[in-house]
Amino acid sequence: MDNAFISADKLAVGYGKKIIADNIEFSVQRGKILTLIGPNGAGKSTVLKTLAGYLKKLGGRVVIDGESSDKYSEKEMAKKLSVVLTERIKPELMTCREVVETGRYPYTGSFGILSENDNEIVDKAIETVSMRDFSGMYFDSVSDGQRQRVMLARAICQEPDILILDEPTSYLDIHHKIHFLELLRKLATENKIAVIMSMHELDFAEKISDYILCIKDGKAVLSGTPAEIFTAENIMELYDISENLYKKYFV
């Protein structure tokens, strides 16, 4: 795939020196969505954490915007890449807007005071995720769906080129899952963001993604477009499901 904005080549990831997954390869252009699927514990989160810079990569290469990822400083990285994580935060007495505002961190001065321009970007992000009516409420008093939208708004405030989301829809009901994914697609296209995320909901992953990467037992076993990946054989193989069970639950 040409003009890839972020790509991985023989990437190995893990904790400390212990390799959890290796030979991870993919590339994503701006505006496209790559989804990692695979069983629990296969190493999806570890891959995402490594891409986001929380873990040191244990081998291979990650290239972002034509440069090796090692070349970027923490500050430069903060302006390129932003995250929505699975961990649930509980900031006390912070309004939704204040949580979104923290996304401007890499751009503000030494006291973190927002400029007019910053405020406009924050307002626009809140508007985009339709949280305007709730922006003054405390973050810990709104619903799960709303919190996830706030976290997404926070992430886009950072004006990233790459957005990494770890199971962003897991806590949400069907209504919120669908709306969250629609929002994500819109953001990816309009802001030309390369999106990399992990997901368990195969039906949704098939509809929303441009590319799929299947990870099983620490190996990237398959990759391709949703049409190529989502066949009965592949899914039965990836998740160790017998044909009977596949028919019972998927057909």
Added chain:
Amino acid sequence: MFILLFIGVLLIFISNLFTGSADITFFDAVHAFFGEKNYAGDILFKIRIPRALAAMLLGGALSLSGYLLQTFFHNPIAGPFVLGVSSGAKLVVALAMIFSAGIFGTLSSAMLIFSAFIGSLISLGFVLIVSRKVKQMSMLVVCGVMIGYICSAVTDFLVTFANDSDIVNLHDWSMGTFSGTGMDDVKAIFVFVFFGFVGAFFLSKPIGAYMLGESYAKNMGVNIKLLRALLIILSGLLSSAVTAFAGPVSFVGIAVPHIIRVLFKTSKPLVMIPACFLGGSIFCMLCDMIARTVFAPTELSISTVTAIFGAPVVIIIMLKRKRGEMNG
């Protein structure tokens, strides 16, 4: 809100000057201020003003130190006293007083603060090790309290076997009091507290990001290790300035930041840091006034008073948390 806090600081500072076992009228004070040598002037300039200033600065320092520790541990009931930091500082100060007495004579203010600082860092080190093992916030506090008791026991042991002359003031001091602070002490305190406060203020931006948790803060480009180290050093510095001069003072570090949060309905560090400082000043000056006037001429230890007002706040926070956890 800030204006109210400033007015509060000013009012309590002034009322501190006019309360005490000797009656000083407003006119005496005015005369004294214009250079007239009188009895009132001596009391004001040598006793009451330094003492009130010390309570103001140290109260602010203690409250700010508590706020920084709460940020560090993501735990609203962390504070220099409950984590055993104050007691650790006390232990090292007692050691320094006893062992240096024979060699250097009396310790200077800066030396006192320095030894308290070492003590704070040592007990914070212990708390950090423990905090890696236990994730529960109440367990962390229990461990801190235990570390505090161990340090206090060792201090008592030292005091019992030390020469009386080496520890003239140690006993009073180990209970906590602002009495006997002179103008020179106030200058030393001012320098340390000023640096602590300015340092904390410059950290308000990363602290704001850190409130979303380490992962998000890191994603925003915060240098987590540096921030954590600075939080520990600053809170240690601030609380050791307090311990070196007034002994361990309880609960200010927890109660005041909590009250400020409720009053201001926010947790923005840019607001919290100065507001906690002013709130701590008011709280400590008020408690000190109570300590020296209620049973005058007998003085209560400052911790007695701060605990009466501060401990219930801690209980309230714990109860609120429990309820919150059940609902969420």
